[in-house]
Amino acid sequence: MDLAQAQELWNPEPGWLNTASYGLPPRPAWDALQQALGEWQVGRTSWEGWNAATDRSRTAFARLVGVPVADVCVGAGVSQLLAPIAAALPAGTTVLAPEEEFTSNLFPWLVHGDRGVRVRTVPAARLVESIDASTDLVAFSLVQSATGAVAEYEAVVAAARDHGALVVVDATQGCGWLPFDAGLADAVVVGAYKWLMAPRGAAFGYLAPALRDRLTPLAAGWYAGDDPHGSYYGPPLRLAADARRFDLSPAWFSFVGAAPALELIAEIGLPAIHAHNVNLANSFLTGLGQPPGNSAIVTVDVPDAQQRLAAAGIRAAVRAGHLRASFHLYTTPTDITQALTALT
Structure with missing residues (x-):
């Protein structure tokens, strides 16, 4: 399965830039968990x-x-x-x-x-x-x-x-x-x-x-x-x-x-995921006039960044006094555009 096909297995609300806090489950993981919870609820099966x-x-x-x-x-x-x-x-x-x-x-x-x-x-x-x-x-x-x-x-x-x-x-x-x-x-x-x-x-x-x-x-x-x-x-x-x-x-x-x-x-492969995540992170940095990096997690100093992102429906984090944004499989260029619009 290539990365584009895999991305169809998520349907996140736009603006999730916080995988460094918790990741969003792909549909097969979500469905498996719901099935198990349903079995537990009624005692349908053993453990x-x-x-x-x-x-x-x-x-x-x-x-x-x-x-x-x-x-x-x-x-x-x-x-x-x-x-x-x-x-x-x-x-x-x-x-x-x-x-x-x-x-x-x-x-x-x-x-x-x-x-x-x-x-x-x-x-x-x-x-x-x-x-x-x-x-x-x-x-x-x-x-x-x-x-x-x-x-x-x-x-x-x-x-x-x-x-x-x-x-x-x-x-x-x-x-x-x-x-x-x-x-x-x-x-x-x-x-x-x-x-x-x-x-x-x-x-x-x-x-x-x-x-x-x-x-x-x-x-x-x-x-x-x-x-x-x-x-x-x-x-x-x-x-x-x-x-x-x-x-x-x-x-x-x-x-x-x-x-x-x-x-x-x-199945997707870490090299493809790495390239996708880091490319999006660098697009975000470039849009803020920052040099590119080598990580899927970036920190930036922008005045009132968390409040401005929250007002636009973008979910990120603040760590050690800096805005922390993180990018994963389900992050899209639209998420980046919306975040940059809010910050700039």
Whole structure:
């Protein structure tokens, strides 16, 4: 399916420039969720069919980020997926992170300060040059939430490897429009309700085997079992050998909506989505007399921007004092024209 065909699967109200806050579901995801909710309402079926969407989602995510499906765990949110990594850090560990990092990738490290885990922050633009012999783990976002700045992913990884440091990436604001190889990092976590356009409550984590073997699955339950359906009751402990031992019991309906959305992204292809999103973002920047960039998320300073956009029915966001606009599959040139008219 090409991008033009795929765009027929959305019918958004004009002016949605806020996917960095939440994504809009394609029709197959919406329809699957409505069907499941209807089944739940009247007790028409058992839950196993809803649960099957979890493995479909896991497989589609692994394909999108280029890693083996056995290395992917599922959960509910970014900080929950990071928690076992943070808990495994020994006292005296130094974590390096951008000072403007979204706190779901800061608080999991900071809460271990009382046992000697130190978090050092620097401006995101100086992250690569700040990695040194004292750095044990580098935690950063692939794309910054507040600014849309795209990290120098491969350069960060290379610098970290030079100093023997782990690399942990929050790809929530990039996965779904920005092609990248998750396998370069030690861990990659993604909240799926933004650019992957899933219901909130679905999240994915890539855990490299070498890191995974150092971690304790602190939230292990029946779904982390080697055979989940044989793990309902009683000892002994019998966890999955792969990343599934870090699974949370899934929020069924979140994954029912996630599976069709992720499969559609994979069918369209990230290169086409990336080109579409960045081209629209750059059209917006050019219309405001700004230089083009390389991100689907842009921030601008325009007096009374949020009020002017709201008056025109355009929905965007304000982050760190700047207007933040974000552009995805369902964004159209008409959305850009309307936004620019309101702002200029």
